[in-house]
Amino acid sequence: MESLFSQLAMLGSSLALIASFLLLWRRGIPAYIDAFVLQSLALGATTALVGHFTGNPELYLVAGLLTAIKGVGIPLLLRRMARRLGSGRRVPPYVNTATSLLVGGLLVLLAYVVMRPVVQLSQLPTRAGMPLAMGLIFISLFVVVSRRHALTQVIGFLMLENGIALLAVLGTYGIPLIVEIGVFLDVLMGFLVMQIFVYQIHETFQSLDVEQLNRLRR
Amino acid sequence: MSAASGYALALGQALLCLALAPGLIGLIRWLKARMQNRRGAPVWQPYLELRKLLAKETVVSTNASWLFRFAPYVVFTSTLGVVLLLPVLAVPLPLGAAGDLLVAVYLLLLGTFFLALAGLDPGSPFGGMGSSREMTVAALAEPTIAVAMFALALGAGSTNLGEIVARAMARPAEAVSPGYLLAFTALFIVTLAETGRLPVDNPATHLELTMIHEAMVLEYSGRYLALVEWAAALKLLVFFTLMANLFVPWGVAVQLGAGALLLATLTYVAKLAALAAVVAVFETRMAKLRLFRVPELLSVSFVLALLAITASFLSR
Numbered sequence: 001m002e003s004l005f006s007q008l009a010m011l012g013s014s015l016a017l018i019a020s021f022l023l024l025w026r027r028g029i030p031a032y033i034d035a036f037v038l039q040s041l042a043l044g045a046t047t048a049l050v051g052h053f054t055g056n057p058e059l060y061l062v063a064g065l066l067t068a069i070k071g072v073g074i075p076l077l078l079r080r081m082a083r084r085l086g087s088g089r090r091v092p093p094y095v096n097t098a099t100s101l102l103v104g105g106l107l108v109l110l111a112y113v114v115m116r117p118v119v120q121l122s123q124l125p126t127r128a129g130m131p132l133a134m135g136l137i138f139i140s141l142f143v144v145v146s147r148r149h150a151l152t153q154v155i156g157f158l159m160l161e162n163g164i165a166l167l168a169v170l171g172t173y174g175i176p177l178i179v180e181i182g183v184f185l186d187v188l189m190g191f192l193v194m195q196i197f198v199y200q201i202h203e204t205f206q207s208l209d210v211e212q213l214n215r216l217r218r
Numbered sequence: 219m220s221a222a223s224g225y226a227l228a229l230g231q232a233l234l235c236l237a238l239a240p241g242l243i244g245l246i247r248w249l250k251a252r253m254q255n256r257r258g259a260p261v262w263q264p265y266l267e268l269r270k271l272l273a274k275e276t277v278v279s280t281n282a283s284w285l286f287r288f289a290p291y292v293v294f295t296s297t298l299g300v301v302l303l304l305p306v307l308a309v310p311l312p313l314g315a316a317g318d319l320l321v322a323v324y325l326l327l328l329g330t331f332f333l334a335l336a337g338l339d340p341g342s343p344f345g346g347m348g349s350s351r352e353m354t355v356a357a358l359a360e361p362t363i364a365v366a367m368f369a370l371a372l373g374a375g376s377t378n379l380g381e382i383v384a385r386a387m388a389r390p391a392e393a394v395s396p397g398y399l400l401a402f403t404a405l406f407i408v409t410l411a412e413t414g415r416l417p418v419d420n421p422a423t424h425l426e427l428t429m430i431h432e433a434m435v436l437e438y439s440g441r442y443l444a445l446v447e448w449a450a451a452l453k454l455l456v457f458f459t460l461m462a463n464l465f466v467p468w469g470v471a472v473q474l475g476a477g478a479l480l481l482a483t484l485t486y487v488a489k490l491a492a493l494a495a496v497v498a499v500f501e502t503r504m505a506k507l508r509l510f511r512v513p514e515l516l517s518v519s520f521v522l523a524l525l526a527i528t529a530s531f532l533s534r
Binding site: 014 | 395396400517518520521524525528
């Protein structure tokens with residue numbers, strides 16, 4: 001039973017990690033949104049799984065909220081934004097695809113090294129997934145700093161948030177519900193603010209290339 | 219098992235693979251055709267093609283050296299040699315001592331290497347282009363195969379193919395562990411690249427500027443072409459067998475017996491057909507990648523293999 005639980009938790013966290021690699025590999029905002037949906041669903045499933053095996057009904061509610069907000073709501077808004085802004089000129093990232101994939105692989109290795117003491121301390125059956133969640137956080141950070149397209153950066157930020165949620169659920173079996181709801185509101189607000197920013201950037205520069213923001217200095 | 223029956227089994231396995239290989243290609247083509255609303259050639263069409271080619275006259279360019287005549291035999295026998303080492307129907311393998319995973323993988327690469335040389339040899343521009351591309355793909359795919367295989371070998375604690383299969387059967391829960399799944403995905407991508415399937419190479423064309431395999435063998439005809447094509451089909455079968463029996467080993471016979479072997483044969487054919495269906499679906503749904511995006515696809519597979527080995531090494 002224990003081993004089945006840890007296997008499934010590991011599977012869920014791997015799926016979430018793979019989704020972040022999809023973000024590094026594929027091109028175009030619609031593909032990124034698909035990757036984000038996949039990741040949110042994997043996160044929701046992992047949360048529900050932890051809820052099932054630990055007998056904590058609150059986690060089902062969290063999983064439901066996760067799936068509703070991150071799996072359905074935000075992607076809907078993202079798709080609408082992508083449609084309204086149009087595809088526009090392609091904005092190449094700072095780091096090319098093959099290199100960013102390799103960097104992603106190295107970041108996961110780094111996450112294993114960083115999380116080693118924590119994993120050794122922990123007794124939870126879900127501990128094997130924690131380095132993957134950390135790797136997901138690192139990769140999302142890398143996406144935020146290596147991409148020039150504003151919408152891609154937003155998706156990178158959302159994935160970063162997913163990574164933190166995954167780490168929380170794997171490492172502590174979920175934080176109290178009230179905190180969780182606060183975090184959701186935070187993400188939603190953050191996303192709405194970023195949405196306004198993206199529209200403003202588009203309005204001012206007719207492009208979503210954040211490099212253009214440097215022109216504001218002059 | 220006794221030595222004699224062991225060798226008979228190895229030989230029988232090899233003959234079975236040799237016989238099934240063209241049929242596998244035929245099955246993929248037929249499935250693809252059905253999915254694209256075409257009637258498609260029958261599944262046994264590749265056998266007819268091979269017979270036709272074997273009967274035809276062989277034309278060799280006057281610029282070609284002995285290497286050109288020699289290469290098809292090397293390609294064919296090296297691939298056949300791999301089949302002798304594979305756990306197709308039963309474990310433990312009688313020839314297990316003769317070679318393991320590494321030997322199998324590098325025998326396949328030996329064939330690739332000679333085929334690339336043969337593409338260069340007659341001095342036609344197409345052949346050189348094909349060889350250069352094939353080497354690029356092979357150089358990028360090879361580390362992935364090695365790393366993915368090591369992920370499996372680490373799990374089993376041995377690079378012996380039979381051991382890996384036996385270990386996977388003993389611990390079925392491992393088959394859904396992320397290490398295995400990632401290694402499987404990596405190996406699947408590499409299979410598509412190494413055997414010249416979409417999205418890396420288009421197997422349905424004979425004249426296209428971006429072709430890889432066909433460009434190399436463009437100068438071959440008659441008997442030589444038959445050998446090269448048969449070896450290519452066999453190579454696809456070898457990769458499918460690796461994927462089917464190393465990752466989903468159930469059905470492989472552990473003792474020799476008529477019933478167990480029959481069951482093993484049936485499950486083996488069923489697994490091959492399932493993989494063929496997956497490849498056919500992929501090839502119907504995907505367009506060929508631009509040549510310059512192939513390295514990106516292969517670095518995806520490399521990263522997957524890297525994650526696989528990390529998962530099986532660090533989370534033990």
